[in-house]
Amino acid sequence: xxxxxxxxxxxxxxxxxxxxxxxxxxxxxxxxxxxxxxxxxxxxxxxxxxxxxxxxxxxxxxxxxxxxxxxxxxxxxxxxxxxxxxxxxxxxxxxxxxxxxxxxxxxxxxxxxxxxxxxxxxxxxxxxxxxxxxxxxxxxxxxxxxxxxxxxxxxxxxxxxxxxxxxxxxxxxxxxxxxxxxxxxxxxxxxxxxxxxxxxxxxxxxxxxxxxxxxxxxxxxxxxxxxxxxxxxxxxxxxxxxxxxxxxxxxx
Amino acid sequence: xxxxxxxxxxxxxxxxxxxxxxxxxxxxxxxxxxxxxxxxxxxxxxxxxxxxxxxxxxxxxxxxxxxxxxxxxxxxxxxxxxxxxxxxxxxxxxxxxxxxxxxxxxxxxxxxxxxxxxxxxxxxxxxxxxxxxxxxxxxxxxxxxxxxxxxxxxxxxxxxxxxxxxxxxxxxxxxxxxxxxxxxxxxxxxxxxxxxxxxxxxxxxxxxxxxxxxxxxxxxxxxxxxxxxxxxxxxxxxxxxxxxxxxxxxxxxxxxxxxxxxxxxxxxxxxxxxxxxxxxxxxxxxxxxxxxxxxxxxxxxxxxxxxxxxxxxxxxxxxxxxxxxxxxxxxxxxxxxxxxxxxxxxxxxxxxxxxxxxxxxxxxxxxxxxxxxxxxxxxxxxxxxxxxxxxxxxxxxxxxxxxxxxxxxxxxxxxxxxxxxxxxxxxxxxxxxxxxxxxxxxxxxxxxxxxxxxxxxxxxxxxxxxxxxxxxxxxx
Ligand SMILES: Nc1ncnc2c1ncn2[C@@H]1O[C@H](COP(=O)(O)OP(=O)(O)O)[C@@H](O)[C@H]1O
Ligand SMILES: [Mg+2]
Numbered sequence: 001x002x003x004x005x006x007x008x009x010x011x012x013x014x015x016x017x018x019x020x021x022x023x024x025x026x027x028x029x030x031x032x033x034x035x036x037x038x039x040x041x042x043x044x045x046x047x048x049x050x051x052x053x054x055x056x057x058x059x060x061x062x063x064x065x066x067x068x069x070x071x072x073x074x075x076x077x078x079x080x081x082x083x084x085x086x087x088x089x090x091x092x093x094x095x096x097x098x099x100x101x102x103x104x105x106x107x108x109x110x111x112x113x114x115x116x117x118x119x120x121x122x123x124x125x126x127x128x129x130x131x132x133x134x135x136x137x138x139x140x141x142x143x144x145x146x147x148x149x150x151x152x153x154x155x156x157x158x159x160x161x162x163x164x165x166x167x168x169x170x171x172x173x174x175x176x177x178x179x180x181x182x183x184x185x186x187x188x189x190x191x192x193x194x195x196x197x198x199x200x201x202x203x204x205x206x207x208x209x210x211x212x213x214x215x216x217x218x219x220x221x222x223x224x225x226x227x228x229x230x231x232x233x234x235x236x237x238x239x240x241x242x243x244x245x246x247x248x249x250x251x252x
Numbered sequence: 253x254x255x256x257x258x259x260x261x262x263x264x265x266x267x268x269x270x271x272x273x274x275x276x277x278x279x280x281x282x283x284x285x286x287x288x289x290x291x292x293x294x295x296x297x298x299x300x301x302x303x304x305x306x307x308x309x310x311x312x313x314x315x316x317x318x319x320x321x322x323x324x325x326x327x328x329x330x331x332x333x334x335x336x337x338x339x340x341x342x343x344x345x346x347x348x349x350x351x352x353x354x355x356x357x358x359x360x361x362x363x364x365x366x367x368x369x370x371x372x373x374x375x376x377x378x379x380x381x382x383x384x385x386x387x388x389x390x391x392x393x394x395x396x397x398x399x400x401x402x403x404x405x406x407x408x409x410x411x412x413x414x415x416x417x418x419x420x421x422x423x424x425x426x427x428x429x430x431x432x433x434x435x436x437x438x439x440x441x442x443x444x445x446x447x448x449x450x451x452x453x454x455x456x457x458x459x460x461x462x463x464x465x466x467x468x469x470x471x472x473x474x475x476x477x478x479x480x481x482x483x484x485x486x487x488x489x490x491x492x493x494x495x496x497x498x499x500x501x502x503x504x505x506x507x508x509x510x511x512x513x514x515x516x517x518x519x520x521x522x523x524x525x526x527x528x529x530x531x532x533x534x535x536x537x538x539x540x541x542x543x544x545x546x547x548x549x550x551x552x553x554x555x556x557x558x559x560x561x562x563x564x565x566x567x568x569x570x571x572x573x574x575x576x577x578x579x580x581x582x583x584x585x586x587x588x589x590x591x592x593x594x595x596x597x598x599x600x601x602x603x604x605x606x607x608x609x610x611x612x613x614x615x616x617x618x619x620x621x622x623x624x625x626x627x628x629x630x631x632x633x634x635x636x637x638x639x640x641x642x643x644x645x646x647x648x649x650x651x652x653x654x655x656x657x658x659x660x661x662x663x664x665x666x667x668x669x670x671x672x673x674x675x676x677x678x679x680x681x682x683x684x685x686x687x688x689x690x691x692x693x694x695x696x697x698x699x700x701x702x703x704x705x706x707x708x709x710x711x712x713x714x715x716x717x718x719x720x721x722x723x724x725x726x727x728x
């Protein structure tokens with residue numbers, strides 16, 4: 001058991017008594033970027049929320065280990081402070097809460113009470129992240145996702161990732177709904193976060209994202225399980241042939 | 253209130269003792285006076301006599317008492333059946349009411365609350381009625397000198413009556429006459445304290461006039477009576493922060509606030525009140541706004557058992573504008589019945605009302621609003637938005653918006669929303685590292701932001717702390 005990885009081990013989860021995850025096994029070592037693909041409804045978003053600790057899902061079996069330590073008993077905020085980050089497929093709006101204010105609170109939540117982040121340090125950090133995403137600085141004063149377009153919300157998720165500097169990030173369809181320019185910018189952000197100290201699981205429908213964020217490994221999820229793991233060529237194959245051939249293989 | 257005496261038999265002998273200028277911060281005074289319990293002609297005579305008031309004021313009080321008797325209590329709104337006047341002292345001199353001159357005598361729970369509010373110790377002592385606040389005294393004195401040079405009057409109302417009888421008599425009870433409503437009549441009969449503000453024509457004051465400066469005198473009375481006059485072209489902000497739970501055992505607070513905005517003046521009145529949970533808080537506050545003048549209310553209500561408060565704005569001159577921003581937080585067992593009343597009685601007048609309420613547990617918040625557009629008020633515009641946030645399944649909210657339009661060219665908008673503390677938002681914020689309670693508090697703060705951002709920073713900070721305290725134990 002390696003200490004430097006995000007490990008999902010035989011994970012089963014229900015929502016309203018119905019099984020959605022049916023034994024997911026998956027490992028993302030630190031320093032690598034993995035892609036998770038799969039048809040709609042296969043359980044990708046469910047997996048990401050269960051890992052992040054969404055209380056609406058019930059884990060019935062299995063484990064999630066962050067650097068070798070189970071996080072299933074932790075609250076979502078404790079998981080975040082342990083170094084986990086989820087870029088949501090559908091980020092919510094929080095009216096009246098500015099991005100700057102919110103991120104300062106989020107950073108301070110990671111620090112000791114008497115060691116709040118300095119104003120300049122925070123501002124520089126935020127400004128760098130904004131620049132990486134080719135964004136206008138005024139964005140930090142806007143309220144969290146209030147009146148944001150779909151693309152802006154996705155960009156905000158990456159902005160937060162850059163500021164919060166997690167150890168492991170799960171990006172849930174951060175590419176969907178983006179035009180090519182936005183896709184490039186978002187990829188630029190993720191690539192900027194790449195480092196030997198960072199691991200990511202990039203969930204996507206489309207191969208095209210993987211032209212910009214080149215994955216070390218590709219996993220395919222179907223009906224609540226990871227059914228295939230391979231190299232980035234697997235993504236291209238899926239793009240060409242769709243998922244049906246895999247489904248047939250699994251059924252056989 | 254252990255060291256308070258019972259009714260003082262020699263009240264008359266004490267008359268005249270209060271004549272040192274009460275707006276000057278003084279060392280704790282030795283004398284005290286408390287009326288007998290209940291509301292009666294005799295009590296009113298005692299009050300007036302004790303304050304050495306002019307004859308016309310005594311007559312006014314007695315007349316108001318008659319009116320109150322005739323009117324009886326309102327038959328609408330929250331339940332007031334357990335409010336028993338026979339148990340209430342209608343006049344206690346504030347210093348005495350605070351009841352102590354030693355910090356050590358202040359109950360631990362009160363001190364703890366102040367500490368958690370992050371109120372500086374000097375201010376804590378002052379809120380608890382302990383000692384004089386020398387630091388703020390100095391700040392106040394330098395400001396006061398500057399204001400006096402400009403002809404600004406800023407006193408507690410009793411002193412205002414003594415020192416500026418002409419201005420006082422000209423405006424007093426012209427905006428809220430005793431006939432207006434039962435509680436206004438009661439206040440008129442027994443009023444004491446409050447702030448008296450007069451800003452001469454063309455004078456603009458940058459720094460808010462803070463009632464805080466007057467606390468050591470009589471501004472925080474149980475039946476306070478505030479009179480604010482903005483002469484033509486003046487501009488100022490009066491602010492009252494009663495942010496710590498008022499340290500007393502009074503069960504009834506009934507204030508009257510009258511504001512006159514003369515032509516072209518811009519007046520703001522802000523208050524954040526946090527009452528202890530046994531208080532009936534029934535306040536009449538009203539402004540008359542003349543041509544091209546503007547009036548802004550910001551009204552925050554926390555605590556109390558029942559609050560009834562509907563800041564009213566009478567737009568009587570062409571082009572007058574009014575704004576009411578309000579926040580109400582109804583916790584367990586509380587009923588916040590708050591709202592706004594706007595009367596458009598002249599052409600091209602406009603008004604905005606934004607009401608934000610939060611209910612928790614068995615708390616209930618109601619919005620009760622009236623927008624009235626008189627015939628001939630052509631081009632009048634009014635926009636009302638009331639948003640309610642429920643922190644749990646038990647909490648309640650309701651709205652009673654009344655709209656009366658007698659002018660075809662008027663534009664009136666009304667929008668009401670009810671939302672619940674949203675699990676998805678909480679999970680989202682938690683996933684960024686904020687503990688659940690902090691996430692909930694942040695959502696609430698965001699909800700209030702459109703109103704809170706209009707407060708000076710230090711008041712906004714205190715409001716946030718109060719909200720966090722109120723929210724404790726409401727999630728998780
Ligand atoms: N909160 C929920 N309530 C009910 N059903 C859900 C919920 N979340 C997910 N599901 C169901 O679980 C399945 C997997 O959904 P999801 O994880 O969103 O798939 P993906 O992200 O791969 O498209 C779907 O059938 C979906 O309807
Ligand atoms: Mg999904």
